[in-house]
Amino acid sequence: MISYRRRKLTNAILVPVLAVISGLVVAGFLILFTDVSPFQAIWEMFRAGFGCRSLDRCALFTTLERSTPLLLTGLSAVIAFRTGMFSIGQEGQLMIGAIMAAWLGFAVDLPPIIHPLFVMLTAMTAAGLYGWVPGFLKVKLGVNEIISTIVLNDIAILFATYLVNFPLRADRGTTAYSPVIDETAKLLVFMPGSKWGIGFVIALAAAAAVYLYLWRSTPGYEQRMAGESSGFALFGGIRNDRAAIRGMVLSGAVAGLAGAIEVLGVHYRINQDFSLGLGFDGLAVAILGQVHPVGVVLVAILFAGVRLGAQLGLQFSFGIPRELGGSIIALVILFVAASRLYENNLERIQVWIDRLRGRKTAVEAAVEESG
Amino acid sequence: MDELFTIALLGSGLRLATPIVLAALGGAICQRAGVLNLALEGKMLLGAFIGIVMAYTLGNTYLGVMVAMIAGGLLGLLFAFLYLRYKVNLIILAIAINMLILELTVYFMRILFGNVGSWSDPSIQRLPDIRIPFLHDSGALGDLLSGYNWIVYFSWFTAIVVYIVMFHTKFGRHVRAVGENKEAAETLGINVPRVQITALVIAGMLCALGGAFLSVGHLTLFTRNMSNGRGWVAVTAAIFGFQHPIGVLFAGWFFGLAEAFAVRIQSVSDLPPNLIQLIPPFATLSALVLVALREKAVRRLNRRRFISRLEEEQRSAAASAAD
């Protein structure tokens, strides 16, 4: 019990830091396959991912642009996980949001500001409903949410493929695209040279909103209690089933917003490979960010920066394939997930220190106490 | 429309189904052993990459496929190690491994073969198609059953072998016992980790074989993200086949056939092909719901039965006490 606080601190800060270091060390070995010095390469990667030469050639802006969907899918996972639902449906919900945005982006005529707002709200509603399905199936029938969200991901992706090939296909080109959305629907971009714009601000606002919702509002409180201890929630008079469904709907809506912003702010249309794992990246962001909005913001930017740095710094400067960036991220997730690797050893060190100080171990203390 | 359902269509369905069947069998074995394995996608992709690279390096496609299977098995071993030793959450583990393999395969492709998006070499031999003697030229049946490479036949064979192993051998029974009630198996001296490790290694090998089918069986080419979601389709197929080897074989065929049908329909009609591909996952979702409904009904029935039995006993006990 005494070590509880210490362990919590370890979990929150030490483990991610150790994991990032471990990931970079492994990446260093991977770089040895090339003839570039690992230290130089990794330094260059961070410089290129987060640096800023001038306002119109600023890698950081692109990093922030690319962090936007990660941030939102990460938040989506935070809402689901905090409610005790292990949803991996972000991928499909994002697609539903993107589909709605790509369609309504050209299909309705609305004045500027109103148009994107309307599109985003509809996309969130549609994706929220898509999140409701696994929530409902879990609560009413006990269908495992992991399995149902996997199947629903399949369905959403195939549905999007159908749409961009048929009803929404722009022309009979070799690759299928939906038409470009109207100018009125596009989101404001801050600086030429990147698509960093209002979408990022919306994502940050969403992070704040998720924080306020989960930690400051009564429905958010209900969700967290249900997720942290369903027995306690039931005991206190909280409806666990309602909290779970609400969590899934909101989680879906935020993932849908990610898809909408990608369409309205970056690509302006969708193709069949639109998502490319953004949903799974979001899960990773949430886990690495300690399932907390602040962590999610930081980790999303870190992920986007490492990927961009690998592309600009490693690939363009040294000819090292940019996939190293993604590999580092995957390794870091692996090391975080294997946090017992560190915790076990930390505990062992603690016992050792106790002995050195002449303290009793827990067993000895308990026997003595009972007399 | 009558030209839609041709033997060629069925044949291409069986081909497209092969990697899905293999990976889904792997997934089903793991599920039976009580391990949720969502890393089928990554293991498949690794097999595709190692298969073609080793076929090229060793100059022999068969050897390449063998090495790919070994690599898949090793990845399964790593998965087992991280899960059993460090208790890594299975979902996170799968997501990280899928991502790692996706990135690393491209990384090494580019390190080895220059800055390319996809890679092939004329020296690589595609796995030859097997013409079954007598059957091959015997008309429709021959067209349907003959003329695939060995991985296709192996996938059918594997389904049957897995069925026999699962339900008719000592090892298979232990696997099912571990998956259904780990403690029961443990207390009777069954080595649970060993069973789970074996399941994961076999799954890794089957997935890798499915992947190698893509890169040296179907085509001779490797591209970024070559498995392209087939591992996830395999997870769905395993669910649809109720984790039963034969069910999984048919589920895999169903998914493959839908894909082939979608390709085919494009050239003969204006019907949207991708809608056909939506049928299998929808069927899976419906199956999930129906099974859950049935279980709920059975639970309710059992409970009612039990309570009435108990009341009866109480009545008779009271009656005998009154005597």
Add this chain to the structure above:
Amino acid sequence: MENIVEITSSTKYFASSDVLANNQVDFAVRKGEVHALVGENGAGKTTLMNILYGLIKPDSGTIRFEGREVEVNHPDDALRLGIGMVHQHFKLVPSFSIAENIMLGMEPNRFGMLRKRDEIEAVRELADRFGLPVDPRTRIRDLPVGMQQRVEILKVLARDVKVLILDEPTAVLTPLEVTELMTVVRELARRGRTIIFITHKLVEVKEVADRVSVMRGGKMVGTAEVAETSIPDMARMMVGRQVILQIKKGTANPGEKVFEARNITVADSSGLPVVKNLSLHVRAGEILGVAGVSGNGQTELVEAVTGMRPVEGGAFFVNNHEITGTTVGERRRAGMAHIPEDRIRIGLNLETNLDENLVVSRYKLPTFNRFGFLLRGAMSRFAGEVVERFQIAAARPGDSIATLSGGNMQKVVLGRELSGDPKFIVANQPTRGLDVGSIEFVHQTLIEARDNGAAVLLVSVELEEIMSLSDRIAVIFRGQIAGEVDPDTVTVEEIGLLMGGSTLDGHAAGEAEEMQTEGAP
């Protein structure tokens, strides 16, 4: 007669729950006897047996089997020695047949291929040999509980054991199944098997055992010949004879009937009815103590009363309003407070801080929420007040509660439940695992609440607690009220008899179902 099993000075400490489950326990079993091991839940019986069976590694202690010192690190080792165990929660594979379950791990095979016909034959032969008929092909999931237990016993017998441990084997059985089991146990002993029978039901001890060992609080209290021991003696050993806690308590002034349960039937998680047709009531300003050995339906009764578990039959009333179908939240808003027996998992949420723990039953009140947002300031102030009023040491608003001691955790629960003057308080084992100081505090607090006019339903397995706090005592046995007594006139022995399933005139009332002592004087 020689000892077949001898455990010396077994000690086991569970760090995660901070429980010393076995404290230098000595335990010896003679060859060929039925040896009952009795004690409350949490007395350490199951831990001791898990150590013998190799499921738990003790921190210290030795095991001798047939005179030799042995190492039992895994159930494998135990089975090889000839020690088998039937767990309270069956370890069967539901989709497997009876034969498949019995032969699991020792299947007849040729080159790894199963020989199913041999298997069925072997099981049939085994069942005949021990006179326990079963149909080897039936699937476990289609079997009633009693049959499943028979399969468990056969499974162990198939491994040719000399010592058979039965862990609370009657807990899940119907009365008829219990009778059958007793016959089986005696028969096995007659055939030379040694049986360790874990239970907390003393009637069963009388019925089946040769000798009995009693454990309490992780220690071995003593071993006796059953023939020379009475049920009250055993009850006393089990419950303990601590100094009765001195509680300053005025006479009660019972008022109106606040809570009433009429003919309540409740099922446990596996669907078994564990509370049967039970009725009781509590008036304002009194404490009704429900005494009983744990596992007689108390947990389910309390969960049903508080709305956490649905009832299969009967009705609840608060102030003559029916509340049977209402939710936990509705009951709480109607003035019900609940002190649960498991404060770690149910009563508190250790993942979050003091403030959030304190408002779980009242976060919807205008005091703590405006427009759907929590008023952190008000929560913090409330936490401050509770900390002060309930003297929760080492806690300030906003603190994590996971680091608090058990006593302080319970004060947090009390603080939440008793703030706001509830009309009806349900307290289940409110002092479990607490030190003497904290126990006294809890008792004082409950009496204060009573004196302020609250109706208190106190459920406890601590007889001293029930005797010193209650204004009326109802004894629960096998999900029914076995009798109601007056704490001022009743003796510990008398309550012990009722708790053990006997009537007050000393006769075992094993099938007490027919004695329906409903309501009370």
